[in-house]
C-alpha cells in the first residue's frame with residue numbers, strides 16, 4: 001500500500017471530511033458511497049482506457065471465486081471446450097476448478113520445465129469449439145509474466161491478472177474478461193475487479209445462483225448485494241494515487257521496470273551465484289524469484305536481510321529460494337536496499 005494512501009485512510013477513518021461518519025458507517029446506496037463506487041470504476045476506466053462496451057464490476061470472493069465463476073458462466077452446459085494455458089501454480093488451480101464444470105483442454109503446459117517460461121506462439125493448440133482461452137498474466141509464485149497477450153484469434157481471451165493488474169497499460173480490447181483481486185496492487189483484500197466485454201457478458205448462463213451470475217452484477221450496476229465498502233473506498237484512493245501522484249500506468253510501468261531491472265542485473269552479473277528461476281524473456285516485473293547454491297547460504301542471506309529490515313523474502317515452498325515481491329507500492333528505495341544487499345553479499349562470498 002502506498003504510504004500516502006494509508007495516512008489518508010488513517011486521517012479519515014473516524015469521519016469522512018464533511019460527513020461526520022466513517023466510510024464503514026455510511027449507506028452503500030447513498031450518494032456519499034456512490035462517489036467512491038463510481039469514482040473507483042471511473043478511475044479504472046481512465047487508467048486502463050477501458051472501452052465503453054465493457055462493464056467494470058467490483059465483486060467479492062477473491063480470485064478463487066473467479067476460478068469457478070468463469071467456467072460456470074461460460075463453459076458449463078455449452079458443449080464447448082475451455083482452453084487453459086498453464087504457466088504456473090495459480091493457473092493450475094484455476095484449471096482444477098474449471099474441470100469440475102465442463103470439458104477443459106490444456107492448450108499449452110509449461111510445467112515440464114518447472115514453470116519457468118511462457119509458451120511459444122506455435123505451442124498453442126487451441127481446441128474447437130472453444131468457449132474461451134484462459135491464462136494468468138503474472139504467475140506470482142514462480143515470477144513468470146507474459147510480456148504481451150497470447151494470440152488466440154477470435155476466441156474470447158480471459159485473464160487472471162491478480163498480481164500485475166495496474167502495473168502497466170493493457171490493450172483491454174484484446175480481452176473478453178480480465179479480473180484481479182485487489183490485494184496485490186489495488187487495495188486491501190475483499191474486492192475483486194472484473195472487466196468484461198458486453199458480448200461475452202450476454203453469453204453468461206442464466207438460472208445460476210444470483211451471486212455467481214456476471215449478468216446479475218451488471219444488471220444491478222455492481223450493487224447486487226452490499227459491496228465491500230471499505231475496500232472500494234481504498235481502491236478509489238489507490239487509483240487516485242496512480243492518476244495524480246504517479247502520473248498514470250505508463251509512468252507506473254517505467255518505474256516497475258526500473259525496479260525489477262535493478263535486481264535482475266545483480267542476478268545476471270553473479271556468475272550463477274544467484275540463479276534466476278524465470279527465463280529472461282518471461283521474467284516478472286512484480287515477483288523476482290531466484291535461488292542460492294545451497295540452503296546454508298540462503299539462510300545467511302536471509303539473516304543479513306532481516307538485520308537490514310528486508311523481510312518476507314522467502315519464496316513459496318513449491319519453488320523454494322527467494323521471492324522479492326516488488327508491487328507498485330514498493331518504493332524504489334526499498335528495491336535499492338535489496339539490490340545493495342545482494343551485491344555486497346555476492347562480493348563477500350566470491351572473494
Ligand SMILES: *Cc1c(COP(=O)(O)O)cnc(C)c1O
Nearest residue numbers: 062063064090140160162163181
Ligand atoms: C493472489 C493470487 C490469487 C488468489 O487470490 P485470492 O483473492 O486469495 O483468491 C489468484 N491468482 C493470482 C495470480 C494471484 O496472485
